[in-house]
Amino acid sequence: MNGYAPTWRLPITSSDRVLFEIQRAIVEGEIPAGSKISEPELARRFSVSRAPLREALARLERCHLIERTPNAGARVVTLSHEGLISLYQLREELEGLACRLAAEHMPHDEIEEMQALLNRHLETQRVREGESYYQEAGDLDFHYRIILGSKNPYLINILCDELYFLVRMYRVQMGMNGPRVSRAFDEHKAILQAIANRDGELADLLMRRHIGASRRNVEIQLQNTRKEHD
Amino acid sequence: MNGYAPTWRLPITSSDRVLFEIQRAIVEGEIPAGSKISEPELARRFSVSRAPLREALARLERCHLIERTPNAGARVVTLSHEGLISLYQLREELEGLACRLAAEHMPHDEIEEMQALLNRHLETQRVREGESYYQEAGDLDFHYRIILGSKNPYLINILCDELYFLVRMYRVQMGMNGPRVSRAFDEHKAILQAIANRDGELADLLMRRHIGASRRNVEIQLQNTRKEHD
DNA sequence: GACGCCTTGATTGTCGACAATCCAGCACCA
DNA sequence: TGGTGCTGGATTGTCGACAATCAAGGCGTC
Numbered sequence: 376m377n378g379y380a381p382t383w384r385l386p387i388t389s390s391d392r393v394l395f396e397i398q399r400a401i402v403e404g405e406i407p408a409g410s411k412i413s414e415p416e417l418a419r420r421f422s423v424s425r426a427p428l429r430e431a432l433a434r435l436e437r438c439h440l441i442e443r444t445p446n447a448g449a450r451v452v453t454l455s456h457e458g459l460i461s462l463y464q465l466r467e468e469l470e471g472l473a474c475r476l477a478a479e480h481m482p483h484d485e486i487e488e489m490q491a492l493l494n495r496h497l498e499t500q501r502v503r504e505g506e507s508y509y510q511e512a513g514d515l516d517f518h519y520r521i522i523l524g525s526k527n528p529y530l531i532n533i534l535c536d537e538l539y540f541l542v543r544m545y546r547v548q549m550g551m552n553g554p555r556v557s558r559a560f561d562e563h564k565a566i567l568q569a570i571a572n573r574d575g576e577l578a579d580l581l582m583r584r585h586i587g588a589s590r591r592n593v594e595i596q597l598q599n600t601r602k603e604h605d
Numbered sequence: 606m607n608g609y610a611p612t613w614r615l616p617i618t619s620s621d622r623v624l625f626e627i628q629r630a631i632v633e634g635e636i637p638a639g640s641k642i643s644e645p646e647l648a649r650r651f652s653v654s655r656a657p658l659r660e661a662l663a664r665l666e667r668c669h670l671i672e673r674t675p676n677a678g679a680r681v682v683t684l685s686h687e688g689l690i691s692l693y694q695l696r697e698e699l700e701g702l703a704c705r706l707a708a709e710h711m712p713h714d715e716i717e718e719m720q721a722l723l724n725r726h727l728e729t730q731r732v733r734e735g736e737s738y739y740q741e742a743g744d745l746d747f748h749y750r751i752i753l754g755s756k757n758p759y760l761i762n763i764l765c766d767e768l769y770f771l772v773r774m775y776r777v778q779m780g781m782n783g784p785r786v787s788r789a790f791d792e793h794k795a796i797l798q799a800i801a802n803r804d805g806e807l808a809d810l811l812m813r814r815h816i817g818a819s820r821r822n823v824e825i826q827l828q829n830t831r832k833e834h835d
Numbered sequence: 836g837a838c839g840c841c842t843t844g845a846t847t848g849t850c851g852a853c854a855a856t857c858c859a860g861c862a863c864c865a
Numbered sequence: 866t867g868g869t870g871c872t873g874g875a876t877t878g879t880c881g882a883c884a885a886t887c888a889a890g891g892c893g894t895c
Contacts, residue, residue, distance in 0.1 A: 386675055386676065386856090387675075388675050388676075388877095388878065388879090389878080389879075390878080390879090391675075413846080414846075414847070415845095415846080423879080423880090424879055424880045424881070425847090425879095425880085425881090426656070426878075426879055426880065426881095427878075427879065427880095429660070429847095429848095430659070430663065430878090433660065433663040433664070434663070437667050439759065439762075445616055445617075445618050445621075445847085445848085445886095446616065446618075446846085446847060446848075446885085446886050446887060447846090447847080447886090447887070447888090448846065448847070448887095458758070461757045461758060461759050461760070462759060464702065464706070464757060464760075465702070465757070465759050465760055465763075468698050468699065468701075468702045469698065469699075471698075472694065472695070472698045476694070527691045527694060527695070528688070528691060529669065529691050529692060529695050529768070530691070530694075530695055532669075533695075533763060533767075537763075538759070616886090618847095618848065618849090619848080619849075620848080620849090643876080644876075644877070645875095645876080653849080653850090654849055654850045654851070655849095655850085655851090655877090656848075656849055656850065656851095657848075657849065657850095659877095659878095660848090675856095675877085675878085676855085676856050676857060676876085676877060676878075677856090677857070677858090677876090677877080678857095678876065678877070
């Protein structure tokens with residue numbers, strides 16, 4: 376299970392299974408960024424034929440985890456500073472929109488469920504301070520639910536199915552946990568409150584700030600590492 | 606040829622060829638919206654095996670022209686009012702961002718080329734008044750170039766590769782030419798001028814207005830047809 | 836010694852056939 | 866008569882093998 380696919384189709388085929396495995400392997404760096412993908416090798420590794428494997432590769436390309444060129448094969452994407460910034464730019468815009476739409480369309484019970492969820496996150500976060508994995512899971516879950524609350528199928532597809540694996544990959548492999556752990560919860564709470572008040576404009580603004588803060592945080596982090604390398 | 610793929614990979618395989626043909630057929634309604642896709646039938650029709658056909662289907666799903674469910678096959682998407690509105694919401698946001706980025710990153714020569722292009726469009730539009738196909742082509746071309754000018758690869762991919770076939774499908778099959786033909790050129794000119802002045806904020810605003818006007822135009826058009834049906 | 840061509844090996848793209856699954860229609864039963 | 870389970874046909878998912886294409890290394894030539 377990838378753990379975050381919002382609404383996954385059933386039943387699950389071999390191609391799905393292989394897709395999940397490779398997604399996880401790439402996101403966690405088990406298959407290194409930039410490395411070449413060998414179809415026969417992966418087919419053997421997962422004990423399937425090349426047909427379902429290629430189906431899985433097609434979907435990996437869709438979520439930007441690999442890049443394919445005809446007759447030349449596939450490579451795992453190489454992470455770059457520019458790529459990360461481009462990703463953040465998109466997320467600011469799209470998740471801002473998601474907030475505005477969620478304020479309009481998200482049903483009451485989903486909002487209440489999120490508030491309960493946020494309280495639970497706050498507790499567990501106080502207990503196990505710094506356990507970044509759970510913190511990351513909670514953060515992604517929060518963003519996921521808002522996106523789903525927008526009820527815009529194209530927006531949901533782009534963010535949850537196509538972009539978020541890349542987001543996770545950058546987080547894991549570039550070690551993004553930073554000093555924003557505690558502030559994020561307050562920001563989440565404010566965003567959710569705006570949605571509960573059906574104030575789409577404010578929710579939009581707060582989400583853009585929330586992601587924008589992450590982006591600027593990342594930018595200075597990248598500048599520092601760049602200076603270290605000089 | 607789809608005619609608008611921004612940067613198409615070479616060489617072209619059978620799967621690419623089939624993809625182009627089916628894309629065109631679906632966009633132009635030759636394969637009706639909502640109809641079921643038969644893999645053996647299409648394979649015969651295009652004289653290829655099912656392997657490249659399925660590859661093409663996977664990519665058709667990626668640009669939202671078909672929907673697949675495991676073990677049940679694929680259907681051409683059904684157009685709906687809600688879907689069209691969702692699409693416009695996304696475009697407002699994404700193309701607004703594209704404008705802001707284009708104002709920052711688009712090189713001078715590309716801007717000059719667009720200005721020349723716009724003048725040419727204005728002339729041909731005056732000559733052959735109402736030839737909606739060329740007008741549509743010109744409009745799409747304008748939007749394409751701005752998107753490419755943003756230099757954000759994810760944004761480019763989403764808009765040019767995944768969303769614009771749907772936009773074209775809605776335009777063709779719902780007959781969107783409306784009374785906005787002449788105003789669109791002035792709006793295009795203003796947007797381009799803002800980009801040339803490196804005023805990203807203004808370009809963003811103008812583009813949102815430009816697409817928002819289309820959306821509202823479509824909304825009242827849809828309300829009218831809905832009333833007629835009552 | 837450097838450049839270009841050809842051969843060779845491996846990889847990808849495509850094919851036809853088989854296995855697993857689903858859907859429509861019918862018989863059967865309460 | 867309405868609902869339920871089964872069966873046959875068709876469709877999809879998967880497989881192994883072949884053909885087309887590309888990349889690397891050796892050879893010959895300038």
